[in-house]
Amino acid sequence: MHTLPEPVRRVAAWCVVVLLVTGVAAVGVWLCVTLRTAVTPVLLALLGTALLGPLYRRLVAMKVQRSLAAGLTCAAVVAVVGGAGYIVVAALIDTGDQIVTSLRRAAADLTEHFGAAGTSLDDLAGNARNLLGKFGGTAASGVISGLSVVGEVIAMAVLALLLVFFFLRDSGRAVRGLRSLVPPGGADAVEAMARRAFEAVEGFMRGTTFIALIDALLITAGLLVLRVPGAVGLGALVFVGAYIPYLGAFISGAVAILVALADRGVVIALWAVGVVLAVQLIEGHVLQPVIQSRTVQMHPAVVMITITAGASVAGILGMLLAVPLTAAAFGVIGELRRMYAAGGPSPQP
Numbered sequence: 001m002h003t004l005p006e007p008v009r010r011v012a013a014w015c016v017v018v019l020l021v022t023g024v025a026a027v028g029v030w031l032c033v034t035l036r037t038a039v040t041p042v043l044l045a046l047l048g049t050a051l052l053g054p055l056y057r058r059l060v061a062m063k064v065q066r067s068l069a070a071g072l073t074c075a076a077v078v079a080v081v082g083g084a085g086y087i088v089v090a091a092l093i094d095t096g097d098q099i100v101t102s103l104r105r106a107a108a109d110l111t112e113h114f115g116a117a118g119t120s121l122d123d124l125a126g127n128a129r130n131l132l133g134k135f136g137g138t139a140a141s142g143v144i145s146g147l148s149v150v151g152e153v154i155a156m157a158v159l160a161l162l163l164v165f166f167f168l169r170d171s172g173r174a175v176r177g178l179r180s181l182v183p184p185g186g187a188d189a190v191e192a193m194a195r196r197a198f199e200a201v202e203g204f205m206r207g208t209t210f211i212a213l214i215d216a217l218l219i220t221a222g223l224l225v226l227r228v229p230g231a232v233g234l235g236a237l238v239f240v241g242a243y244i245p246y247l248g249a250f251i252s253g254a255v256a257i258l259v260a261l262a263d264r265g266v267v268i269a270l271w272a273v274g275v276v277l278a279v280q281l282i283e284g285h286v287l288q289p290v291i292q293s294r295t296v297q298m299h300p301a302v303v304m305i306t307i308t309a310g311a312s313v314a315g316i317l318g319m320l321l322a323v324p325l326t327a328a329a330f331g332v333i334g335e336l337r338r339m340y341a342a343g344g345p346s347p348q349p
């Protein structure tokens with residue numbers, strides 16, 4: 001009996017590995033979607049823990065008791081997120097009518113040049129709030145809407161906050177528990193991959209938040225100089241949209257340009273285009289390389305595919321979670337490559 005050539009056997013072995021990994025990933029995604037009410041708070045808590053980890057560690061280094069440090073960190077995040085959320089929501093409410101009116105006016109101007117296409121844009125602008133609220137509710141709950149969605153979101157937010165407290169306080173215990181679940185020979189490798197994945201998410205969250213804040217401040221300042229109506233609300237949109245890389249910046253920038261076109265004319269709209277492009281150039285060539293130089297770097301095409309896949313699985317929430325989860329996966333792959341090149345896992349400090 002003839003044996004298969006060595007290259008053929010290698011290809012067959014890799015095909016089996018790819019099929020197994022794909023199958024496991026598909027089952028994992030299916031379970032996450034099926035149990036999304038429980039999985040979503042865990043994922044949000046992991047993102048929150050990654051963002052708040054440095055503050056907690058600083059408090060512990062100052063000899064603050066671990067439970068108290070975790071409680072103070074959670075209280076700080078409630079104050080900061082609550083204050084920022086209030087500012088963003090208040091800005092959008094105060095300027096929302098003005099922005100929608102400006103979009104209507106821009107649609108009316110476009111109607112003169114593009115006919116029915118402008119009418120469609122006008123209809124979209126007139127129903128923007130209803131469409132956004134409806135789509136947001138669907139993405140958040142996946143099943144129900146209205147008051148039930150609000151209750152479910154509040155419950156998940158409270159659960160995520162409690163999980164952040166326990167994740168911060170019991171991080172060392174979690175590492176020991178992870179090692180206890182793995183055979184002794186692979187405990188170091190699994191811990192190294194887990195640490196690398198968490199470091200990738202941690203760097204992504206910190207960097208994205210800092211970049212979003214800088215982008216929002218710069219664009220808001222530019223729009224205020226140009227006297228574009230609703231500049232603060234548009235800046236809030238920029239800040240929120242920055243958590244969806246590329247796509248969020250494109251949408252929020254397009255809205256700002258349309259508002260400038262409607263209220264201030266073509267010349268100011270061109271200046272608004274310049275402001276948005278300048279901020280994006282600063283982000284792409286200065287902020288991203290400097291701030292996120294130590295995190296997992298992903299090609300824009302990979303980011304866009306990841307966002308699209310996340311949107312198809314879990315709507316807006318999937319778009320928000322897709323990139324940090326992919327960053328974690330890239331971190332694990334990078335750690336595996338490092339260990340493979342070194343001939344095995346290195347001991348962790």
